[in-house]
Every structure is written in C-alpha cells, then in structure tokens.
Amino acid sequence: MGKYDTYVEQCTAHFKALLEEQLEREDRMEADDEKKDFANLDHIVIGFCGGDGIGPVITAESRRLVEFLLKDDIASGKVELKDIDGLTIENRLAVGKAIPDDVLAELKTCDVIMKGPTTTPTGGTMESANVAMRRELDLYANVRPTKVPSEDIDWIFFRENTEGEYVLGSKGVEVPDKLAFDFKVTTKAGTERICRAAFEYAKNNGKDYVAIVTKANIMKKTDGNFTKIAHEVAKDYPDIKAEDWFIDIMTANLVNPARRSQFQVFVMPNLYGDIITDEAAQIQGGVGTAGSGNLGDKYCMFEAIHGSAPRMIEEGRGKYANPCSMFKASEMMLRHIGYIEKADKLAKALEICNDTERKYVITGRDGGATCEEFGNYVMETVSSL
Ligand code: NAD
Numbered sequence: 001m002g003k004y005d006t007y008v009e010q011c012t013a014h015f016k017a018l019l020e021e022q023l024e025r026e027d028r029m030e031a032d033d034e035k036k037d038f039a040n041l042d043h044i045v046i047g048f049c050g051g052d053g054i055g056p057v058i059t060a061e062s063r064r065l066v067e068f069l070l071k072d073d074i075a076s077g078k079v080e081l082k083d084i085d086g087l088t089i090e091n092r093l094a095v096g097k098a099i100p101d102d103v104l105a106e107l108k109t110c111d112v113i114m115k116g117p118t119t120t121p122t123g124g125t126m127e128s129a130n131v132a133m134r135r136e137l138d139l140y141a142n143v144r145p146t147k148v149p150s151e152d153i154d155w156i157f158f159r160e161n162t163e164g165e166y167v168l169g170s171k172g173v174e175v176p177d178k179l180a181f182d183f184k185v186t187t188k189a190g191t192e193r194i195c196r197a198a199f200e201y202a203k204n205n206g207k208d209y210v211a212i213v214t215k216a217n218i219m220k221k222t223d224g225n226f227t228k229i230a231h232e233v234a235k236d237y238p239d240i241k242a243e244d245w246f247i248d249i250m251t252a253n254l255v256n257p258a259r260r261s262q263f264q265v266f267v268m269p270n271l272y273g274d275i276i277t278d279e280a281a282q283i284q285g286g287v288g289t290a291g292s293g294n295l296g297d298k299y300c301m302f303e304a305i306h307g308s309a310p311r312m313i314e315e316g317r318g319k320y321a322n323p324c325s326m327f328k329a330s331e332m333m334l335r336h337i338g339y340i341e342k343a344d345k346l347a348k349a350l351e352i353c354n355d356t357e358r359k360y361v362i363t364g365r366d367g368g369a370t371c372e373e374f375g376n377y378v379m380e381t382v383s384s385l
Contacts, residue, residue, distance in 0.1 A: 029189035039338030047110035053308025054321035055116025062326035098132035139294035152261035158198035159273020198267035213268040291328030
C-alpha cells in the first residue's frame with residue numbers, strides 16, 4: 001500500500017461527490033426558465049438586512065432614503081418594506097451556518113434585498129454570507145457600474161457570481177503538510193446566462209463593445225469554455241463587438257489613461273471580477289463610492305461593495321460611517337424595479353452632495369458629517385431637484 005493511498009481514496013471520493021453535485025446544479029440551471037419581470041411587479045417587497053459592523057447603520061440610512069423616495073407607493077401598498085434581522089456574525093457562528101434558516105426563509109419572502117456588509121471570519125470553514133446568499137437565491141450576475149465623467153470612463157462590469165473559483169471555495173482538499181487543492185467550476189448554463197446578461201445590457205443601453213476577460217491561456221478548461229461560450233452568445237448580437245482580453249493586461253489597461261475610455265461592458269468569471277471591480281471602484285474614488293447589484297431571475301440583492309469596517313464600531317465611530325455605497329446600491333435597486341426617474345434624481349443628488357456642492361462631508365470621524373446628517377442632506381437635495 002502506497003503511503004498516500006488513504007488520502008488519494010478520500011480525495012477521490014470527495015471529488016466524485018462534488019462532480020455529481022455540480023452536474024446536478026448544471027441540470028437544474030438548464031431546466032429552469034422562470035424569470036420575474038422586476039420592473040413590472042404589481043406588488044414588490046424590499047427587504048433590508050443590516051449585517052455586521054457598520055452594516056446596520058448604513059442600511060438603516062438607505063431604508064430611510066428608499067422610504068422617502070417611494071412614500072406614495074408604500075402608502076398605496078404597491079411597495080412593502082421589510083426588516084430582516086439576524087444575519088449577524090454572532091447568530092451565524094451560533095448555528096454554524098452562513099445564513100441561519102429563519103433568515104433565509106425571510107429573505108425568500110422578498111423580491112429584492114438591500115444588504116449591509118457582513119463579516120467573514122478568516123480561516124475555519126464558515127462560508128461567507130455573501131457567497132451563500134448569492135448561491136441560495138441564485139444571484140448569478142454581479143453588476144457594478146463605474147463612472148468618472150472627467151476621464152471619460154463609463155464602465156459596467158458583469159461578474160459571474162455563483163460559480164468559478166467560489167462555488168467550491170470551502171470544499172477544497174488538503175494533504176496536511178504536503179499540498180492543498182481548490183476547485184474551479186465553469187458550467188455551460190452558468191456561463192451562458194452571465195454572458196447573455198452582459199450582451200443584453202449592452203444592446204439595451206446603446207453600447208457596442210463587450211470585453212470578455214479571462215485567463216484562458218492558462219486556465220484552459222474553465223476559462224477556455226467561458227470564452228468559447230461568450231462568443232457563441234455574442235453571435236446573437238451582431239452589432240456588438242466582442243473581444244477577448246486577459247485579466248492581467250486588463251488590470252493594467254484600467255489604469256492606462258490612453259486606453260481605458262475605450263471599454264464599455266465587461267464580462268468575466270467570478271474571481272477576476274471580484275478583484276478588478278475593486279480596482280475600478282478605487283479609480284472612481286474608493287470602495288465607499290460604489291454599489292453593487294447581485295441579479296438573479298427570481299431575487300435580486302443590492303449592497304455596498306466595502307466590508308463591515310469593524311474597527312469603526314470598536315472605536316465608537318459607527319455613526320460616522322459613509323452611507324454612499326448603500327445609496328448607490330439603492331439607486332441601482334430603484335432602476336432595476338422600474339423607478340428610473342427616481343433613480344436618476346438620486347444619482348444627480350449624490351453627484352451634487354459628493355462632488356459639486358459638498359455642504360456636508362463624511363470623513364469617517366468626529367468632525368465630519370454623520371451618516372444621518374448626510375442622509376438628510378441627500379434627501380433635501382433630491383427634493384430640490
Ligand atoms: P472594510 O471595507 O470593512 O474596511 C476597509 C477600510 O475602509 C477601513 O479602514 C474602514 O474603516 C473603511 N471603510 C469601509 N467602509 C466604510 C464606510 N462606509 N465609511 C467609512 N469608512 C469605511 O474591509 P476589511 O476591513 O477588509 O473587511 C472587514 C470585514 O468585512 C471582513 O470580515 C470582510 O470579510 C468583510 N467584507 C464583507 C463584504 C460584504 O459583505 N459585501 C465585502 C468586503 C469585506
């Protein structure tokens with residue numbers, strides 16, 4: 001018997017189970033063609049889920065803003081706002097689940113969810129609540145816009161959100177003191193739907209260029225298939241140019257003023273999207289300035305792109321947290337559920353408050369505006385438009 005036989009047998013059995021599970025997942029995706037028309041629902045439930053650290057502070061502020069913007073439709077009963085408690089690190093650790101069952105059941109009573117950042121413990125096996133929510137609600141498209149008008153930058157990123165490097169991120173194998181394996185999975189149905197979302201967006205928003213970003217020269221199976229499927233989808237959009245890029249040079253191009261304004265829409269697997277969208281947010285002015293949409297066919301979730309900033313709470317600075325990324329997320333949510341005019345007004349107000357007028361400035365510390373003061377400022381500005 002070889003000295004690693006036990007590990008080889010254990011890992012082979014583990015891989016067999018994963019392969020079967022992933023094939024079943026692909027089958028389910030292929031069979032499922034139910035799609036909710038979020039912009040035309042007679043009744044829409046918006047859930048607010050605070051999360052950890054500064055999450056509850058900035059989520060409460062975005063709830064106040066949405067309540068203010070949609071007051072008429074809330075009064076008429078068309079829109080219902082719902083508070084969802086319990087997605088805290090304490091509860092998650094207590095029940096040993098990334099999303100406690102009762103919280104998941106509540107989330108599933110909503111159409112769209114506004115979610116504050118959640119803390120993910122480093123090490124251990126506790127999955128990130130975000131990764132779990134994206135999987136449980138099948139939120140397959142992570143959409144992040146980036147705009148810097150003075151630099152002629154108007155990008156939108158479509159990051160695959162449910163598979164790639166993340167779907168089995170907590171299910172790798174390890175031979176202690178020898179080696180570790182993680183798995184990356186790209187399915188046909190999963191790639192097709194994210195690519196279609198990107199090309200549909202391009203078509204519906206007057207864009208004529210989609211950059212397909214992978215590392216297909218190295219990751220030949222997963223990224224190779226992603227690229228191939230993206231080009232198959234692209235055939236249905238003959239007026240849109242589809243071009244392959246590798247993630248390394250694309251990362252450089254985003255900081256190259258001579259090239260970057262040529263890009264419009266990007267589509268890419270999960271990990272590359274995770275990294276490059278933070279780079280893009282930084283180019284826009286920092287992670288505090290960006291919101292993100294996690295779109296699926298049955299549910300959607302909108303969130304800040306930064307984390308829970310636990311130190312701000314430890315140092316008693318929670319009330320100075322910047323709500324702007326949740327406000328941007330609110331703008332994306334309003335647009336997605338059909339309130340285009342209100343979303344445009346909010347976008348304009350955020351530009352005035354953050355860039356041109358700056359009557360209240362958030363610094364994250366005593367001396368700067370509080371989250372609530374800034375929220376009032378944005379609402380007053382919206383009213384003046
Ligand atoms: P972080 O984004 O929480 O903090 C980075 C820095 O930015 C800190 O200095 C923080 O004080 C500041 N900051 C962030 N948001 C701010 C705001 N709204 N106003 C003012 N200052 C703000 O990143 P981190 O420290 O790497 O992560 C902390 C925790 O958040 C980790 O557990 C991580 O896993 C989690 N996280 C969650 C999400 C999510 O839920 N979407 C995203 C990223 C990180």
